[in-house]
Amino acid sequence: MTDASIRASLEGSQLSLTTQAARNLATTTKTPPQMQGITPRWLLQMLPWVAVTGGSYRVNRHLTYNVGEGRVSFSNTGTQVQVIPQSLTELPLLRGLEDIDVLNALANGFVQQEFAAGDIIAQEGQAIDQVFLIAHGKINKLKAGKYERPALRDILGDGDCFGGEATVSAQATWEASFQAITRCTILSLPIQAFRELLNQSEALQTQLDRFREILTKPQDRYNQSAIAMSAGHGLETELPRTFVDYDLSPREYDLSVAQTILQVNTRVSDLYSEPMNQTEQQLRLTIEALRERQEYEMLNNREFGLLHNADLGQRVYTRSGPPTPDDLDELLCRRRKTHFFLAHPRAIAAFNRECNRRGIYSPSREINGKIVPAWRNYPIFPCNKIPITKEGTTSILAMRTGVDNQGVIGLHKTGIPDEYEPSLSVQFTGINNKGIKSYLVSLYYSAVVLIPDALGILEDVEIGL
16 A cells, blocks of 8 residues: 555544544533523513412402493394393493393394494484494594584493483483494494383383482492582581491402423433433423413403403593504503503504604613613513404503502412412322322412502504504
């Protein structure tokens, strides 16, 4: 073999240990297990948490004469819309009515009407001859202003009712005009048809008498029982006597629970827990998933979720569709103090686009070491648990927090057996005959709105593209 061939042979052979072989003797640098779906969970961070000792939390309030505070629901067959009879009990007059025959008769009396954008549905000052239910669409409530221009008083949307005053008073007139913003589908009940049914139904007459009695009771502007007092009087004036009445049926909140059973093979935990403990890593990711579910439930649960428990008077609609500075200002003015907004990230992007369109600078704030957008110096926290409908709309929440502020609070229970974190327990439940260890992981929580104006929602927020 020549010298040249020897050199070529040496150049083609392995001269040092390969990296693949070296890994057998080396410890790799690794990360803990990663998981998508972990978010900042701002709602859980920013809510004050109140410990519940007895498993439930009672919210005592000043007596309020709220006889109807929901929205009516509808069903449809093709383009034909029908009001669901049982949902009529959400109307002030019919709150608590249990006679299904009367509700069916009322539901059958509604007639479907269609209005185009810009149509006047009712004119201020005219006699009310119909009760209207909004099945779909948005309506402006306009009242004549001091300088002849109509002033916007409110925006109504799906499920809202107007014209119900005529069921109580035969001389009722429209206090404002109602104009369609979008194409609207509306169900109307002629007052004459209501009165004919009233003459035929003793249950409906009893309901009407009860409602009129409530209206005669002294109330303040929040519909609470009035507290009589005197101010600015002279000497030796007889002072009024009063007392503060309480709600006899206060709402109680029971702690909800999110649970799962974590299973770990003993062989895995015994042999593969260096340098990272396998059981601890499994538990860490399980707890992350439970916390994410906790925030989702505190927003979306139909029993205690914030999106379903906001007062009807604290729900407002966007004026044009996308969230504008005017809309957020309207949301702010509905309560005496706001601590923060909560919105889907795409809703925040839509709001920033509207600010850019108007040439408005929306500053940011540093909260807990993180930069978040803000409006009027109130932080806007992102939360992807707020749903987006198939029509591309979502909601923005504004809330005041804390017991001292009569705001929104979170409930939990501390000191539970096998507590791993506050209100979260990890209980070992044994090893089965396959050598698998099981742990019951339980998380207890709930959310409470102490008084109605603590929470407001901007609804039908269009997020666009």
